[in-house]
Amino acid sequence: MKMKKIVLVIGSFMILLSCGNDDDTDNQDQEAQVTFSFTHNWDGAQVTSADFNTIRYTNEFGEQLSIERLRYLISDVTFINDIGEEFTVDEYNLIDVTNDTGLRYAPSLTLPQGTYMSMRFTFGFDNEDNVDGAYQDLNSASFNVPFMLGGGYHFMQLDVKYIDDTDAETGFNYHVIRAVDNPGTSPTFPQDTFFDVELGPVTITNDVTIEAKMNIAEWFKNPNTWSLNDLDTVLMPNSMAQIMMYENGRSVFSLGNIIQ
Amino acid sequence: MRNVSIIYALSLGMGLFISCSDESVQQYEPTPLNLDIPTLFEQNLIAPVIPNDNPMTVQGVALGKKLFFDTILSGDNTQSCATCHAPQNAFADDTPFSDGIDGLFGNRNSMPLFNLAWNYNERFTWDGRELSLERQALEPVANPIEMHSVWTEVVLELQNHGEYPGLFELAFGTSEIDSTMVTKAIAQFERTLISKDSRFDRYLLGEETLTPEELNGFDVFMDEARGDCFHCHGNANNPLWTDNIFHNNGLDANFTDLGLGAVTGDPSDNGKFRSPSLRNLVFTSPYMHDGRFSTLDEVIDHYSEGLQDSPTIDPLMKMVDQGGVQLSDQDKADLKQFLLSLTDEAFVNNPDFQIP
Numbered sequence: 248m249k250m251k252k253i254v255l256v257i258g259s260f261m262i263l264l265s266c267g268n269d270d271d272t273d274n275q276d277q278e279a280q281v282t283f284s285f286t287h288n289w290d291g292a293q294v295t296s297a298d299f300n301t302i303r304y305t306n307e308f309g310e311q312l313s314i315e316r317l318r319y320l321i322s323d324v325t326f327i328n329d330i331g332e333e334f335t336v337d338e339y340n341l342i343d344v345t346n347d348t349g350l351r352y353a354p355s356l357t358l359p360q361g362t363y364m365s366m367r368f369t370f371g372f373d374n375e376d377n378v379d380g381a382y383q384d385l386n387s388a389s390f391n392v393p394f395m396l397g398g399g400y401h402f403m404q405l406d407v408k409y410i411d412d413t414d415a416e417t418g419f420n421y422h423v424i425r426a427v428d429n430p431g432t433s434p435t436f437p438q439d440t441f442f443d444v445e446l447g448p449v450t451i452t453n454d455v456t457i458e459a460k461m462n463i464a465e466w467f468k469n470p471n472t473w474s475l476n477d478l479d480t481v482l483m484p485n486s487m488a489q490i491m492m493y494e495n496g497r498s499v500f501s502l503g504n505i506i507q
Numbered sequence: 508m509r510n511v512s513i514i515y516a517l518s519l520g521m522g523l524f525i526s527c528s529d530e531s532v533q534q535y536e537p538t539p540l541n542l543d544i545p546t547l548f549e550q551n552l553i554a555p556v557i558p559n560d561n562p563m564t565v566q567g568v569a570l571g572k573k574l575f576f577d578t579i580l581s582g583d584n585t586q587s588c589a590t591c592h593a594p595q596n597a598f599a600d601d602t603p604f605s606d607g608i609d610g611l612f613g614n615r616n617s618m619p620l621f622n623l624a625w626n627y628n629e630r631f632t633w634d635g636r637e638l639s640l641e642r643q644a645l646e647p648v649a650n651p652i653e654m655h656s657v658w659t660e661v662v663l664e665l666q667n668h669g670e671y672p673g674l675f676e677l678a679f680g681t682s683e684i685d686s687t688m689v690t691k692a693i694a695q696f697e698r699t700l701i702s703k704d705s706r707f708d709r710y711l712l713g714e715e716t717l718t719p720e721e722l723n724g725f726d727v728f729m730d731e732a733r734g735d736c737f738h739c740h741g742n743a744n745n746p747l748w749t750d751n752i753f754h755n756n757g758l759d760a761n762f763t764d765l766g767l768g769a770v771t772g773d774p775s776d777n778g779k780f781r782s783p784s785l786r787n788l789v790f791t792s793p794y795m796h797d798g799r800f801s802t803l804d805e806v807i808d809h810y811s812e813g814l815q816d817s818p819t820i821d822p823l824m825k826m827v828d829q830g831g832v833q834l835s836d837q838d839k840a841d842l843k844q845f846l847l848s849l850t851d852e853a854f855v856n857n858p859d860f861q862i863p
Binding site: 387395407480483 | 550551552553625627726729730731732735737738739741742743744745750775816818819820821822823824825826827828
């Protein structure tokens with residue numbers, strides 16, 4: 248008799264749980280988790296950390312180079328649906344290609360399933376987010392920008408070696424930061440150099456993985472054909488170089504595979 | 508020693524008392540210890556690395572400290588960890604290489620020991636060979652040119668010691684000693700070695716004023732067009748003053764010591780060594796992995812005019828074809844003054860870190 252009661256109680260719980268699960272399933276049908284997968288290529292040829300440290304790439308100017316270190320920051324992932332609603336997450340992600348970390352990023356954002364006219368993120372930090380010393384993980388990763396240059400953080404650190412015009416291997420530091428003039432206690436900022444990366448429309452029908460592709464070669468060619476012999480190091484305090492990086496960066500990212 | 512005995516007796520007494528009063532809570536647990544995280548670290552850095560299988564305890568740290576300073580770990584009972592990692596040298600050695608119990612010398616300068624829990628990738632030693640503090644502590648005991656002992660003999664000696672079995676009981680809940688517990692205790696003690704009270708720390712906290720020379724030296728350090736030291740050695744928001752990453756900083760055109768490359772087997776890692784912290788440099792000469800530079804002036808001259816090119820030199824090393832960043836004499840002098848402002852006298856004199 249006692250056993251029958253227990254079975255009845257368990258059975259009732261199962262019915263209740265079953266009803267609850269149905270509701271959950273309905274919710275899952277309507278919402279989706281987004282994950283970004285960051286991949287890298289050189290004019291279409293895949294680039295991973297295994298390809299680093301060997302002279303194997305040729306930039307638009309014709310200079311041969313190796314990638315030695317690459318890490319960069321994206322922030323403020325945003326989706327805009329077909330009725331103009333905006334879904335934004337005030338977060339950032341450091342992609343460290345050298346150490347294979349941050350290559351997959353799931354923002355704290357659950358999206359209603361449906362059609363989105365725009366999905367985008369910010370390359371680097373906008374000025375509101377680019378607060379000196381504000382982020383412990385980025386401080387711990389030594390991604391800071393000197394206070395004399397306005398503080399805040401690097402947007403990208405791309406360290407390269409290239410064959411210079413004397414046939415010697417030479418270092419090249421493509422460090423993207425907020426463009427700055429008058430380094431010191433009162434620097435000035437001629438132009439913002441963060442930018443929105445627009446990946447285009449997407450229809451989300453389930454949990455989704457979105458590939459964001461960086462063509463590293465684009466940093467050197469469009470619209471500014473970069474001559475490493477002319478601009479190789481000490482580019483952080485060089486606002487003209489920073490603005491050229493900003494201009495070239497606009498065509499670096501594109502949408503890859505969408506898996507859902 | 509008397510204090511340790513009293514603690515042990517009290518702890519056993521507590522155990523007996525708890526055993527009589529309530530069987531369900533008779534299990535002895537060592538007292539958890541929270542690291543005293545400095546304000547600047549708390550504000551700026553992510554949490555230190557404490558392994559789940561080796562939590563910090565009062566008794567574990569006390570045992571680790573005793574072991575660290577005890578010559579019982581060496582083959583002839585003449586050397587302790589502190590022989591080559593002396594408190595007055597910020598737990599480094601004051602000679603380029605250290606001699607082991609047989610008078611043999613290694614080929615690496617003894618690294619200073621502080622702020623080790625903030626080495627997030629947990630690669631220790633100059634070449635990153637050791638993947639945790641616990642594993643690092645295993646090596647010197649058995650190394651034939653260092654303490655030249657045998658772990659089974661060390662454990663036996665500890666087991667037959669008058670005090671250690673009781674101290675291990677307190678720290679780990681068992682008096683059956685093994686090498687794993689020895690290294691866990693030493694690692695716990697090492698994680699308490701925190702340096703955070705230099706003049707520059709106090710300057711950042713608004714408690715100290717720096718000289719114009721020190722401030723210019725800091726500018727040289729942070730200026731990509733002058734010293735450009737910050738890319739590898741931290742900044743005001745990373746008060747470790749190291750990135751704990753491996754770089755070839757242009758010491759040699761040809762390598763006699765492959766550094767990280769010998770560990771990974773990757774030729775692109777040849778000649779790379781871990782960036783040391785710039786804290787406490789006044790105590791840690793000589794400098795570099797092989798102790799080749801006796802003075803800070805030599806170190807600064809190296810980066811200014813002495814760089815040697817090689818296939819793996821870090822691209823962050825600037826103006827290699829000219830030997831380096833070509834600092835002016837004034838900037839060199841001021842950079843040195845800034846570096847000396849990272850001296851933490853309180854650390855080397857901390858009574859908690861001295862020989863028991």
